[in-house]
Amino acid sequence: KRLPPSPLALPILGHLYFWFWPDFLPRTLLKLSKKYGLMYLRIGAVPIIVVSSPDITELLMKTQDPAIACKPTAQISKYMFYGGKGIASAKYYEPYWRVGRKVSIIHLLANSKFDLFKPVRRYEVGHLIAFLKKEPEDRQVVDISSKVTLLIENIIYKMIFGGRNISKSLKFKKTWREGMRLGAAFNLAGYMPYIGAFDLQVQLHICAIICSNQPCFFRLTCRWKDLSTVIDEYLEKIINEVEQETTETKEHFRSFINVLISLMKSDNTNEEKLDRDQVKAIILELIVASIDTTVATIEWTLSELLRNPLVLKRVQEELANVIGLDCQQVEEIDLAKLDYLEKVMKESLRLHPVAGIILRKATEDISIKNFNIPKKMLFVVNSWALGRDPAVWPEKTEEFYPERFINIDIDIRGRDKKLLPFGAGRKRCPGMEPGLRITKLVLAQLVHCFDWELPDGMSPRDLDMKEKLGITVSRANPLLAVPTFFFL
Numbered sequence: 001k002r003l004p005p006s007p008l009a010l011p012i013l014g015h016l017y018f019w020f021w022p023d024f025l026p027r028t029l030l031k032l033s034k035k036y037g038l039m040y041l042r043i044g045a046v047p048i049i050v051v052s053s054p055d056i057t058e059l060l061m062k063t064q065d066p067a068i069a070c071k072p073t074a075q076i077s078k079y080m081f082y083g084g085k086g087i088a089s090a091k092y093y094e095p096y097w098r099v100g101r102k103v104s105i106i107h108l109l110a111n112s113k114f115d116l117f118k119p120v121r122r123y124e125v126g127h128l129i130a131f132l133k134k135e136p137e138d139r140q141v142v143d144i145s146s147k148v149t150l151l152i153e154n155i156i157y158k159m160i161f162g163g164r165n166i167s168k169s170l171k172f173k174k175t176w177r178e179g180m181r182l183g184a185a186f187n188l189a190g191y192m193p194y195i196g197a198f199d200l201q202v203q204l205h206i207c208a209i210i211c212s213n214q215p216c217f218f219r220l221t222c223r224w225k226d227l228s229t230v231i232d233e234y235l236e237k238i239i240n241e242v243e244q245e246t247t248e249t250k251e252h253f254r255s256f257i258n259v260l261i262s263l264m265k266s267d268n269t270n271e272e273k274l275d276r277d278q279v280k281a282i283i284l285e286l287i288v289a290s291i292d293t294t295v296a297t298i299e300w301t302l303s304e305l306l307r308n309p310l311v312l313k314r315v316q317e318e319l320a321n322v323i324g325l326d327c328q329q330v331e332e333i334d335l336a337k338l339d340y341l342e343k344v345m346k347e348s349l350r351l352h353p354v355a356g357i358i359l360r361k362a363t364e365d366i367s368i369k370n371f372n373i374p375k376k377m378l379f380v381v382n383s384w385a386l387g388r389d390p391a392v393w394p395e396k397t398e399e400f401y402p403e404r405f406i407n408i409d410i411d412i413r414g415r416d417k418k419l420l421p422f423g424a425g426r427k428r429c430p431g432m433e434p435g436l437r438i439t440k441l442v443l444a445q446l447v448h449c450f451d452w453e454l455p456d457g458m459s460p461r462d463l464d465m466k467e468k469l470g471i472t473v474s475r476a477n478p479l480l481a482v483p484t485f486f487f488l
């Protein structure tokens with residue numbers, strides 16, 4: 001087989017050292033790709049192809065999409081998603097993926113269903129605004145990251161669980177987040193299966209040193225088992241509660257979990273039949289896939305607005321024209337009129353795609369640019385690098401410059417492979433429209449009523465923009481700012 005070029009590899013470990021390079025991984029991969037182009041790496045026993053340019057991404061994700069429409073199997077899907085019965089974790093050629101995706105789109109994410117939860121979003125956003133309006137009096141520093149996380153969690157939990165058990169969900173929330181950290185942490189046994197055979201799933205200590213909040217455990221499997229028990233107990237409790245509810249209560253809590261349970265119990269052979277583990281896996285995946293991605297997109301965009309006061313001013317002017325000068329709550333119906341904010345969000349997703357790298361696994365042999373890539377090869381599409389390619393973005397490549405989208409019409413929905421914040425092809429994000437709608441609503445509301453200052457007189461250019469690579473790329477440090485209420 002003729003494989004793409006490759007940097008120097010160490011015996012046994014291969015290119016493992018790149019994973020511990022003291023720089024943000026997508027940036028390291030971009031630097032290497034400038035030298036090698038389409039690149040072959042080997043981490044222990046796992047062969048990987050790294051794609052960083054839009055033209056190869058186009059070839060791969062358009063023409064070869066069916067051959068790479070699976071995610072690599074990982075411990076996270078075994079322990080958190082019931083052996084891959086969710087959506088992202090399911091193999092695309094298995095019914096689990098098709099049914100899970102279809103049911104989620106029809107009963108939760110389609111516009112007509114998502115609209116039903118408008119009052120929930122309005123209530124939760126209003127609640128945050130009421131809190132922030134109190135702060136300007138004392139000029140308190142607000143941890144925007146944790147406020148926005150709570151807001152998005154409440155919205156998603158209410159859509160999925162209808163508000164049941166939210167106050168008792170603290171342990172569940174902490175546990176799935178720990179699962180995400182474990183899932184993103186480097187696990188040597190995943191790359192060197194012979195280590196796993198002794199059940200000594202050792203992570204390199206260096207990993208904990210480089211990124212202090214990555215867990216470093218011996219016997220990782222035990223940790224996974226404990227974690228999956230806590231998650232399963234919580235989901236079982238809610239499912240049991242829903243099963244025992246009267247028709248009247250069900251009507252009161254009308255939510256996605258009701259639909260899933262009725263499909264699980266349905267005798268109608270025309271409907272999609274779900275099994276119990278599948279219901280739990282779908283619920284958990286939707287929670288995991290929606291909360292951190294939406295929060296990180298809001299955090300990054302707001303950070304860029306705080307760093308670029310002229311852009312912020314332009315967004316506020318647009319809001320004043322569309323919504324008015326009194327501090328009315330922004331309504332979802334107004335969002336389509338906020339053209340400039342749309343460009344700001346695109347620009348933020350160009351520089352900060354929250355899935356910095358998109359992982360896929362080849363299920364067939366692939367031929368690309370005269371290279372022959374055998375099946376089972378892992379593909380890393382460096383979506384962070386796509387937005388920083390000077391050939392595509394020649395003007396102010398590294399700067400936050402939303403005006404670039406006035407003259408170029410680049411699609412972010414996966415058709416154009418120059419920008420892939422929501423992925424592309426069969427596995428592209430089914431929650432894109434809802435995600436964009438929530439993000440735009442929250443951003444519009446946060447800058448409509450408020451002006452923001454950085455703490456301790458910090459200058460906008462000094463705002464720290466360090467990234468943390470987990471399953472999503474979020475800010476390494478929380479975003480802190482002081483709100484000043486400026487409309488009456």
Ligand code: HEM
Pocket residue numbers: 087088089101109285286289290293294297354355358359420421422423424425426427428429430431432434435436439
């Ligand atoms: C701004 C917010 C969001 C961003 C940036 C985002 C981004 C992504 C990306 C990059 C992928 C991987 C696509 C690929 O492999 O090609 C993905 C997958 C997915 N997302 Fe989103 N997402 C967001 C919001 C949401 C929301 C709100 C939901 C649901 C409520 C959701 C549900 C999913 C699911 C279920 C998958 C797996 C799809 C599959 O494997 O078939 N996402 N998302």
